[in-house]
Amino acid sequence: MNGCADHCPEGFLSRLRDEFLVSWDDARTIVGNFHEEMRRGLAGQPSSLRMLPTFAGRPRGTEQGRLLILDLGGTNVRIGEAVLDGKGRAELTSVDRSVLPREIMSASGTELFDFLADRVDHFLGGRGLDDRWCRDLAFTFSFPVEQSSLVSGRLVNWTKGFTGPGVAGEDVAALLRAALARRGRERIRVAALVNDTVGTLAAGSYADPACDLGVILGTGTNACYFERTDRIEKCRDGVAAGEMIVNMEWGNFNRLRTNPWDELLDRTTSNAGRQRLEKMISGMYLGELARLVIGKMMAVGLLPQGTNHAALATPYALTAERLAAAVRSTDPAGAVGIEGAAPVDGAAVGQICRLVAARAARLAGAAIAAVISWRDEDLETGHVVAIDGSLFEKFPGFQENMREMLRELFGPRAAGIQFQLIPDGSGIGAAVVAAMGARTGWGAGSC
Numbered sequence: 001m002n003g004c005a006d007h008c009p010e011g012f013l014s015r016l017r018d019e020f021l022v023s024w025d026d027a028r029t030i031v032g033n034f035h036e037e038m039r040r041g042l043a044g045q046p047s048s049l050r051m052l053p054t055f056a057g058r059p060r061g062t063e064q065g066r067l068l069i070l071d072l073g074g075t076n077v078r079i080g081e082a083v084l085d086g087k088g089r090a091e092l093t094s095v096d097r098s099v100l101p102r103e104i105m106s107a108s109g110t111e112l113f114d115f116l117a118d119r120v121d122h123f124l125g126g127r128g129l130d131d132r133w134c135r136d137l138a139f140t141f142s143f144p145v146e147q148s149s150l151v152s153g154r155l156v157n158w159t160k161g162f163t164g165p166g167v168a169g170e171d172v173a174a175l176l177r178a179a180l181a182r183r184g185r186e187r188i189r190v191a192a193l194v195n196d197t198v199g200t201l202a203a204g205s206y207a208d209p210a211c212d213l214g215v216i217l218g219t220g221t222n223a224c225y226f227e228r229t230d231r232i233e234k235c236r237d238g239v240a241a242g243e244m245i246v247n248m249e250w251g252n253f254n255r256l257r258t259n260p261w262d263e264l265l266d267r268t269t270s271n272a273g274r275q276r277l278e279k280m281i282s283g284m285y286l287g288e289l290a291r292l293v294i295g296k297m298m299a300v301g302l303l304p305q306g307t308n309h310a311a312l313a314t315p316y317a318l319t320a321e322r323l324a325a326a327v328r329s330t331d332p333a334g335a336v337g338i339e340g341a342a343p344v345d346g347a348a349v350g351q352i353c354r355l356v357a358a359r360a361a362r363l364a365g366a367a368i369a370a371v372i373s374w375r376d377e378d379l380e381t382g383h384v385v386a387i388d389g390s391l392f393e394k395f396p397g398f399q400e401n402m403r404e405m406l407r408e409l410f411g412p413r414a415a416g417i418q419f420q421l422i423p424d425g426s427g428i429g430a431a432v433v434a435a436m437g438a439r440t441g442w443g444a445g446s447c
């Protein structure tokens with residue numbers, strides 16, 4: 001550690017490199033801790049990994065149909081129709097995308113679900129489909145849900161900055177059904193309630209049977225995978241043999257080496273103490289971590305205030321998009337809002353942004369390694385990871401840093417792991433899950 005940590009930029013940055021390092025040892029520890037938490041979660045014991053049964057099995061690729069999809073993510077709502085051709089090909093047609101109004105994130109459950117039902121009504125009305133029109137709707141709800149069947153489940157708690165009252169503990173499919181009925185759309189049947197990771201995995205494995213892990217790296221982060229039902233101890237008595245997708249809710253994993261910036265960030269969130277891995281990886285938080293570091297360097301005089309300091313003064317003003325722009329830019333300081341900075345200061349800002357993002361990608365890589373080695377300890381087969389999310393898709397260097405982590409952990413065998421971007425997988429895959437339908441022997445409330 002450099003003695004001048006708070007007094008010279010080199011010392012500060014050198015300490016930062018240590019704080020944001022994910023060493024090989026750290027990664028090995030994470031993999032071991034993941035396995036322990038997975039085991040406990042599957043057994044129904046207290047664990048930071050909830051390991052939620054989803055009642056969705058493995059697609060065959062032959063599922064067919066035309067279904068309505070409603071996809072509530074962290075920042076967007078999408079409505080559309082998914083067409084499954086029964087030969088592993090699926091497409092989304094006539095999609096209506098909108099950014100979720102900020103006030104909806106804290107609105108009451110009734111307001112949120114009325115808003116969603118309005119969007120559905122508007123979508124159908126725009127196509128001249130009156131209230132006699134009936135169709136199955138696959139509902140993607142990207143939050144932790146304790147499912148009791150394929151079509152029902154209670155929200156465990158909000159994540160990603162949502163705080164609206166009256167939803168936690170409630171059956172979100174029932175709330176949607178009631179809101180659709182209030183709009184006179186009671187003929188629409190909620191045919192599946194699906195997490196976005198589950199949709200992504202189902203869409204990936206519908207097209208490619210080698211696909212066995214679904215990951216989201218966007219506003220939030222999470223993963224799911226196919227688990228043998230005999231290993232889901234908490235549902236052993238109620239579920240027939242086979243494979244079920246387990247929604248890990250890995251964003252809540254907490255057996256990690258955190259640094260003072262993580263602690264500072266966590267304290268000010270609406271869900272302090274929870275979603276600790278998500279707060280180190282996902283797009284909602286990466287900019288904020290960098291903003292806290294940059295703000296501190298400014299406060300102690302190691303970076304100039306710039307002429308547009310206000311751009312950095314507001315919590316969450318520095319978004320992951322701007323962080324990505326800074327990493328790409330020849331003027332990283334300007335990209336985050338510090339105008340007129342000297343090149344040396346720009347280089348420091350660039351380094352901060354890269355450190356925060358590289359740690360996120362390496363943690364995501366270690367978490368993927370943990371899930372793959374849980375099912376296939378010696379990497380005897382190839383694996384395809386279905387992934388969606390803006391960090392994975394767009395953040396410069398993110399994929400490369402994830403791959404590098406896998407290479408460090410698995411050596412040459414890492415070449416057998418493929419990343420497959422599945423755009424819109426959350427919606428398309430929800431339709432696949434709905435088309436698969438409930439499996440006999442996986443009764444409601446059996447987990």
Ligand code: BGC
Pocket residue numbers: 073074141142143144145159160195196197216218219220221222223249251278
């Ligand atoms: C939620 C997960 C979701 C993930 C990605 C997390 O905050 O808890 O359910 O899959 O974000 O959207």
